[in-house]
Amino acid sequence: MPKQPGGQRLRLPLEWLGILPFLIFAMLFLIMPTMKIVIGAFQTADGSFTLQNLIDLNTDSIRSAYWTSLKLSFVTALLGCAIGFAMAAAVVFGGIPKGVRNPLVTFSGVASNFAGVPLAFAFIATLGPVGLVTVWLRTEFGINLRAMGFNLLSFWGLVITYLFFQIPLMILIIIPALDGLKREWREAAAVLGATGAQYWRMVALPILFPSLLGTFALLFANAFGAVATAFALTGPQLNIVPIKLFAQIRGDVLGNPNLGYALAFGMIVITALANFLYIWLRVRSERWLK
Amino acid sequence: MSFLTMTNLEKLFGQNRVVKDFSLSVEKGEFISLLGPSGCGKTTVLRMVAGFESPTAGGITIDGKDVTGLKANSRNIGMMFQAYALFPNMTVADNVAFGLKVKGAPRAERDARVAEMLALIGLEDLGARFPFQLSGGQQQRVALARALAPRPSVLLLDEPLSALDAKVRVSLRNQIRQIQQDLGITTIFVTHDQEEAMSISDRIVVMNGGVADQVGAPFEIYNRPRTKFVANFVGTLNTFEVEVTDPTTGRVTLAGQGLSLPNAPLAAHVGEKLSVALRPEALRLGRLPDAEALLTAKVTDVNFMGSVIRLKADLAGAAVSLDTFNRPDTPPPVVGSEVEVSLSGRDFILLQA
Numbered sequence: 001m002p003k004q005p006g007g008q009r010l011r012l013p014l015e016w017l018g019i020l021p022f023l024i025f026a027m028l029f030l031i032m033p034t035m036k037i038v039i040g041a042f043q044t045a046d047g048s049f050t051l052q053n054l055i056d057l058n059t060d061s062i063r064s065a066y067w068t069s070l071k072l073s074f075v076t077a078l079l080g081c082a083i084g085f086a087m088a089a090a091v092v093f094g095g096i097p098k099g100v101r102n103p104l105v106t107f108s109g110v111a112s113n114f115a116g117v118p119l120a121f122a123f124i125a126t127l128g129p130v131g132l133v134t135v136w137l138r139t140e141f142g143i144n145l146r147a148m149g150f151n152l153l154s155f156w157g158l159v160i161t162y163l164f165f166q167i168p169l170m171i172l173i174i175i176p177a178l179d180g181l182k183r184e185w186r187e188a189a190a191v192l193g194a195t196g197a198q199y200w201r202m203v204a205l206p207i208l209f210p211s212l213l214g215t216f217a218l219l220f221a222n223a224f225g226a227v228a229t230a231f232a233l234t235g236p237q238l239n240i241v242p243i244k245l246f247a248q249i250r251g252d253v254l255g256n257p258n259l260g261y262a263l264a265f266g267m268i269v270i271t272a273l274a275n276f277l278y279i280w281l282r283v284r285s286e287r288w289l290k
Numbered sequence: 291m292s293f294l295t296m297t298n299l300e301k302l303f304g305q306n307r308v309v310k311d312f313s314l315s316v317e318k319g320e321f322i323s324l325l326g327p328s329g330c331g332k333t334t335v336l337r338m339v340a341g342f343e344s345p346t347a348g349g350i351t352i353d354g355k356d357v358t359g360l361k362a363n364s365r366n367i368g369m370m371f372q373a374y375a376l377f378p379n380m381t382v383a384d385n386v387a388f389g390l391k392v393k394g395a396p397r398a399e400r401d402a403r404v405a406e407m408l409a410l411i412g413l414e415d416l417g418a419r420f421p422f423q424l425s426g427g428q429q430q431r432v433a434l435a436r437a438l439a440p441r442p443s444v445l446l447l448d449e450p451l452s453a454l455d456a457k458v459r460v461s462l463r464n465q466i467r468q469i470q471q472d473l474g475i476t477t478i479f480v481t482h483d484q485e486e487a488m489s490i491s492d493r494i495v496v497m498n499g500g501v502a503d504q505v506g507a508p509f510e511i512y513n514r515p516r517t518k519f520v521a522n523f524v525g526t527l528n529t530f531e532v533e534v535t536d537p538t539t540g541r542v543t544l545a546g547q548g549l550s551l552p553n554a555p556l557a558a559h560v561g562e563k564l565s566v567a568l569r570p571e572a573l574r575l576g577r578l579p580d581a582e583a584l585l586t587a588k589v590t591d592v593n594f595m596g597s598v599i600r601l602k603a604d605l606a607g608a609a610v611s612l613d614t615f616n617r618p619d620t621p622p623p624v625v626g627s628e629v630e631v632s633l634s635g636r637d638f639i640l641l642q643a
């Protein structure tokens with residue numbers, strides 16, 4: 001089109017129209033709630049500024065809730081990464097037949113989204129006090145899980161349940177990264193005299209490190225925010241932050257919405273810190289990337 | 291005994307016999323090329339030598355030692371791949387040092403060797419760069435340095451130049467040959483480019499469908515190809531039908547003119563038609579005193595390439611290719627003109643099957 005004389009004309013930025021739904025969505029469900037939480041965390045019930053909500057977080061019960069949440073997220077992210085990585089590596093490099101890969105990926109796609117009440121119910125029905133597997137082990141083999149100290153409605157019970165979506169999520173994300181490892185790297189290492197272990201330590205893992213780190217961060221956040229599964233599984237008695245938060249919002253126990261905002265604010269701060277740590281590590285490990 | 295021997299190698303992938311009864315002896319310090327079209331099994335042979343594939347049958351020895359059952363990481367071999375084989379997470383220097391590092395060589399020794407290798411390939415200043423900061427040609431030179439650093443007994447190269455552009459390809463192949471001769475390292479070079487193979491090899495193995503059709507020096511392969519496949523794959527070829535007039539002396543006629551073929555007596559009877567071939571440069575423009583026969587050809591295409599002029603012409607009922615050198619005082623013939631072509635029976639190549 002020839003240039004029009006007479007300076008600039010206003011033009012509808014059509015190319016931005018496509019992402020408009022996303023912008024509206026992000027505004028409505030991410031930015032505005034976050035602002036409300038941040039502001040609410042520093043307000044009293046009648047709307048004046050206060051630091052009391054944050055000070056109120058410093059109780060034994062809330063501190064231990066944060067601690068348990070962090071532990072739960074860390075442990076499930078770590079185990080999810082380790083187990084998922086081993087499974088993905090077996091599928092990509094192991095002698096496992098090609099026919100296994102696609103069903104595994106499909107299953108992982110489903111399982112990684114399986115959370116909340118259905119997941120909790122499935123686990124209660126299998127590993128709960130009168131669950132299928134629990135009863136079967138007791139009657140058929142005389143193995144009493146309960147007597148051995150296992151309780152689904154506990155920290156480790158929750159870990160196992162979370163792993164049901166954490167491992168598949170790891171598998172989904174890491175398989176493409178493993179596919180990206182070039183055969184030439186492995187063979188060049190071998191022909192230069194490296195053992196399999198040396199190849200993994202000096203070549204493959206450093207190359208995968210950014211992906212592993214990213215997936216770990218994602219699994220951590222995934223577990224840290226998961227309230228529905230935990231609540232459905234254990235009810236209000238397990239002391240983790242999302243459940244406490246849920247209680248504040250529903251007004252069950254204390255019914256102090258501003259304390260709820262402060263709790264959520266704490267989660268945002270922790271998530272942000274974790275993200276900064278992640279970005280910093282990632283930048284350090286990616287100097288060799290384009 | 292030769293330095294590197296392959297004896298009756300065979301490789302099956304499932305039911306697919308990819309390498310068939312392949313035998314080759316390579317002398318110490320020799321530069322051998324495996325030449326053949328894509329899919330003929332060159333890479334598979336190389337990978338069996340490297341230890342990435344185990345032969346279905348046959349054996350491999352290096353320096354008198356049977357390595358057939360040895361793992362790749364204990365064969366002390368250097369290998370260069372087609373492309374992208376540098377470790378992307380390591381600097382150039384760390385890439386070159388890798389082989390020494392995994393063998394536990396001390397730091398000082400590694401550093402000295404890396405410096406020596408980078409000087410050898412002319413990249414002294416790039417030790418701190420990462421692979422993505424290098425051009426394709428530089429990456430391949432680093433790959434060569436990395437392969438040579440641990441002082442391998444054999445160097446294997448699998449089409450290391452095929453991903454590079456033409457100019458770099460020629461200069462790097464000469465550099466590879468130069469370094470190979472300086473170090474005296476026994477080398478097997480895989481390529482599908484006949485010009486590349488001929489310009490840098492001591493001997494060429496022409497492969498076809500998993501077998502070695504012919505093994506010989508470039509001059510021999512080009513001028514005395516044993517099979518039709520070799521003759522066609524290596525260089526351009528013009529084929530003619532000639533009629534045998536006297537098998538004992540090798541006399542034949544082509545378009546009414548008498549010629550004496552080499553390798554008489556001919557295994558043919560009087561009157562039989564034989565298929566023979568001529569290289570484009572054996573058809574010489576003009577009336578030459580030493581020629582046996584003089585024919586007239588009609589020019590159908592002229593391709594001026596600089597020092598060489600390549601003509602296409604109709605000659606004795608065949609469409610032929612004809613090469614002649616440029617002469618500053620003589621413009622090339624024009625399309626449609628008739629030219630005189632001199633040829634001699636001794637330049638003909640008799641082809642089996």
Ligand SMILES: Nc1ncnc2c1ncn2[C@@H]1O[C@H](COP(=O)(O)OP(=O)(O)O)[C@@H](O)[C@H]1O
Nearest residue numbers: 303306308326327328329330331332333334335
């Ligand atoms: N790992 C493999 N599994 C099955 N077939 C293979 C494998 N590697 C190579 N082939 C087949 O073997 C033949 C020769 O391959 P290759 O040695 O790579 O040929 P070249 O290097 O001469 O192009 C090809 O038909 C190829 O498809």
Ligand SMILES: [Mg+2]
Nearest residue numbers: 329332333334
């Ligand atoms: Mg190949």
